[in-house]
Amino acid sequence: MDSMMEDRSEIAFFDVETTVPSRQGQGFTILEFGAILVCPRKLVELESYSTLVRPSHLSLISSLSVRCNGITRDAVLSSPTFAQIAHKVYHILHGRIWAGHNILRFDCARIREAFAQIGMPPPQPKGTIDSLALLTKKFGRRAGDMKMATLATYFGIGQQTHRSLDDVRMNLEVLKYCATVLFLESSLPENNLVPPNAVTRRRAGISSRHRVGSNKSTHSSSSRISLTDEQGEAHPILSLVTCSSEDGTSNLAESDATESDSFNMNSFSDQITGESLGTDISMEEEHVSVSPEFLEPDQVSIPSITASFIPFFRGSQRIQLLHNDACLLLLCNNLKVRFGISTKFTDYAGRPRLSFVVDVPPSLCRVLEASDGVAQRLFSDSGSGSEWRPVVVRKDGYFNYPTMRLHIPSAVSGDTATYATEMLKKEPSGAAQRLIFNRFDAAGLERLINPGAILDAFISLDTYDYQQSAGIRLVAKKLIIHS
Numbered sequence: 380m381d382s383m384m385e386d387r388s389e390i391a392f393f394d395v396e397t398t399v400p401s402r403q404g405q406g407f408t409i410l411e412f413g414a415i416l417v418c419p420r421k422l423v424e425l426e427s428y429s430t431l432v433r434p435s436h437l438s439l440i441s442s443l444s445v446r447c448n449g450i451t452r453d454a455v456l457s458s459p460t461f462a463q464i465a466h467k468v469y470h471i472l473h474g475r476i477w478a479g480h481n482i483l484r485f486d487c488a489r490i491r492e493a494f495a496q497i498g499m500p501p502p503q504p505k506g507t508i509d510s511l512a513l514l515t516k517k518f519g520r521r522a523g524d525m526k527m528a529t530l531a532t533y534f535g536i537g538q539q540t541h542r543s544l545d546d547v548r549m550n551l552e553v554l555k556y557c558a559t560v561l562f563l564e565s566s567l568p569e570n571n572l573v574p575p576n577a578v579t580r581r582r583a584g585i586s587s588r589h590r591v592g593s594n595k596s597t598h599s600s601s602s603r604i605s606l607t608d609e610q611g612e613a614h615p616i617l618s619l620v621t622c623s624s625e626d627g628t629s630n631l632a633e634s635d636a637t638e639s640d641s642f643n644m645n646s647f648s649d650q651i652t653g654e655s656l657g658t659d660i661s662m663e664e665e666h667v668s669v670s671p672e673f674l675e676p677d678q679v680s681i682p683s684i685t686a687s688f689i690p691f692f693r694g695s696q697r698i699q700l701l702h703n704d705a706c707l708l709l710l711c712n713n714l715k716v717r718f719g720i721s722t723k724f725t726d727y728a729g730r731p732r733l734s735f736v737v738d739v740p741p742s743l744c745r746v747l748e749a750s751d752g753v754a755q756r757l758f759s760d761s762g763s764g765s766e767w768r769p770v771v772v773r774k775d776g777y778f779n780y781p782t783m784r785l786h787i788p789s790a791v792s793g794d795t796a797t798y799a800t801e802m803l804k805k806e807p808s809g810a811a812q813r814l815i816f817n818r819f820d821a822a823g824l825e826r827l828i829n830p831g832a833i834l835d836a837f838i839s840l841d842t843y844d845y846q847q848s849a850g851i852r853l854v855a856k857k858l859i860i861h862s
Contacts, residue, residue: 387474387505389416389425392551394479394543395489398434399444408434409461409493410450413543414471415551417478422555428471429544431458448541462497469494473502480527480550481511510554515764516847518557524764527553673710673837674702676742681749686757698754698761698842700851707750708856709838711743716832717782720825731821733787733798735828737836739771744781747771751851754842758849768850770840785836785855787824801857802827805835811859827860835859 393414397407413429434440437452445451461468472490479486487507494501515525523529528539531549534556539546683703688696700707714737722731739747751770758767771781790799802814804827816823828834837857843849 388419389475390419390478390508391416391472391475391504392478392547393472393482393486394546394550395486396448396450396541396543397444397489398439399441399447401441401443405439406492407489408439409489410434410440410444410448410455411543412464412468413545413547414468415544415547416471416475417551419476422551424548424551427544428467430464431455432461432464433458435460461493465494465497465499469499469502471502472504474505476506476508477504478508478550479510479547481509483507483509483512510550514554514557517561519765519845519847523762530557672705673708675710675712676740676746679707679709679746681745684746684749684753686753688757688761697844698757700750700754700840700842707840709743709746709840710835711740711838712835713861714738714740714834714836716828716830716834719829719832720821722821733789733821733824734784735787736782736784737834739781739783744771747783747851750840754851758842758844761844763844763849765844765847765849768848770851770853783853785838785853787855787858798824800855803857803859805859805861807862814860828858833861835861 391414393412395409395413396411397409400406409432411429411431414427415424416426417423418425431450431454433455437456440450440452440455468490477487487504491501511525514530518525522533527546527549530553531537531539534553536549536552536556539549679702684707685701685704686698687701689699690696716735717738718736721734721736724732747770755767771783773781788799790797797816802816803811804814805811814827835858836855839854839856841852841854843852
């Protein structure tokens with residue numbers, strides 16, 4: 380059988396319908412197998428196969444099972460047993476890439492169980508594409524609970540029949556639709572992208588006046604989903620719909636990898652050039668003024684922190700944090716940089732998403748964790764399946780040294796990219812010079828914002844819901860770097 384491994388480039392989309400266990404300890408029994416072989420280059424169907432399967436005991440087909448997929452005892456009475464179709468199933472699956480919706484948790488296990496029951500080695504995949512995991516990560520919860528029926532309704536491509544071959548073909552169509560949407564979105568300007576976990580229609584029904592008071596925050600870890608083979612190695616299987624593995628852990632130096640950039644890039648228009656001190660940075664004298672909109676942590680009343688939904692993009696909504704009914708903006712003085720500029724992750728145009736980590740003083744910590752709790756409570760009612768990530772990170776072993784990540788968004792004008800954060804350098808005399816960046820240069824920032832540096836930060840608290848992660852994103856609107 381392994382001689383067929385020489386050229387098995389087709390992707391095998393498959394689905395099984397099974398009995399539904401009616402009592403504890405009872406397993407699943409395959410009632411139908413359906414598969415199509417798909418050309419990975421053109422995504423066209425090359426071959427198909429489906430058959431009903433007669434279980435060892437017809438009594439396994441309960442009324443609950445019939446309600447699930449419509450397969451009755453009479454329907455399978457003259458059908459082959461799994462042992463009679465095992466060689467055909469093996470020929471279709473072995474050595475090919477397996478694809479399907481929720482196959483890693485369900486269908487793959489049922490196939491292996493069925494082969495084990497007849498004492499035959501199961502087929503082995505070259506790799507797997509689980510469209511449930513893949514689309515949840517890449518397309519997000521905008522289509523609801525990500526079940527096949529929900530996705531099909533979202534795209535208007537019909538109703539799911541819960542029959543193997545129909546479901547397999549619907550799965551392929553859903554993938555094509557999702558891939559097309561993601562491809563088009565990747566071509567849009569960054570500030571017009573729809574976050575994959577943008578608020579769904581169910582969330583849009585919540586009143587924008589819906590607010591939540593302060594509450595303790597709850598910490599939860601982010602999820603990691605990757606496209607893997609049987610040995611757990613990641614593979615880019617399908618060119619239009621690939622799934623890359625990113626480190627979703629709350630690491631002090633490199634966390635917050637996949638957050639949505641909700642800062643309005645078009646609002647940054649003040650780009651001034653001046654005498655160059657180097658190749659890309661210049662300075663000019665400027666008086667440092669403090670906007671009354673920005674509050675120092677001690678000026679914030681914790682009970683006055685609230686959250687509400689506001690309109691976002693194409694009918695969706697996002698959470699806004701408020702203090703006494705005004706947008707909550709913070710001025711944080713004398714922050715110490717723990718980890719310098721990170722350039723690990725990039726935006727849609729390949730530019731680094733810049734961020735750095737600072738220590739959080741106690742007064743600021745109280746405000747941020749209160750804000751986190753308020754926003755999370757409202758988020759829990761939104762219907763999103765993303766996991767909430769705490770804005771303040773308390774690393775194991777360093778609980779008394781909390782940190783937070785500050786983000787420096789980019790601003791794009793034509794073909795030129797620079798920083799959307801206003802930056803100044805403060806001399807020991809108190810005089811400040813504005814830093815003028817002629818181009819986007821992460822290396823230049825690394826020399827200014829390095830571990831141990833002290834700075835003042837004017838911060839907005841922007842919420843995000845992106846690639847199954849959600850939380851508060853701290854965006855630096857203005858930085859004053861102490862010499």
